[in-house]
Amino acid sequence: MWKQLWEWLWEHHRGKTAGVAAGIPLGLIYLFFGFWRMLIFVLIVYTGYYIGRRIDRGEPALPILETWRLLLDKWRLFR
Template structure:
């Protein structure tokens, strides 16, 4: 029981992300070919988002991405 309490207190986002990814992955397992790879990808994505939420970081750094795109592809040089 101590493990679940520690996971809930210290790693709430990662735990929720892996559980959500696992549930979505299991649902997907019933419907396609590259099942295992897609399942692992879904679980890892849930873990990654949960880790970002635990660290209070943005899940997708929109400002950094926008700045990079604008530096890469300027319309008028």
Template sequence: MWKQIWQQLWEGHRGKTVCTISGAVLGIIYLFFGLWNMLIFALIVYTGYYIGKRIDRGEPAVPAEETWQWLMDKWRLFR
């Protein structure tokens, strides 16, 4: 049963699965060393999920061009 669940996750949501697991591992590592344990852990896991979701949709993991365009649009107001 568990093998089928993991196989479905791997086939249908590979990016979300890998990034969420890596986020959870990094979060657990942080729990041993950190402050604000629950908040930072949740943020790390959510970030892994968000990046995995973007990868599954075929979008770039980090929207560098969109962010650059947004910054340039904001800075034009001061010229």
């Protein structure tokens, strides 16, 4: 019975089901560790995802040169 319910939910309400499935662990982290620790945890996980996505695309893991050039171009406007 539960398997059929989950299959129906996943088929008809995929986004809502995924959102609730992600929200439950985040809510538990909030309850056990606190809000700020949860935000730091999410930031660390997102950073890992971002770096992994760039590596999968064949891009450098950290765009240091691109960032440096962008900052230099913006600072030249004030000279």
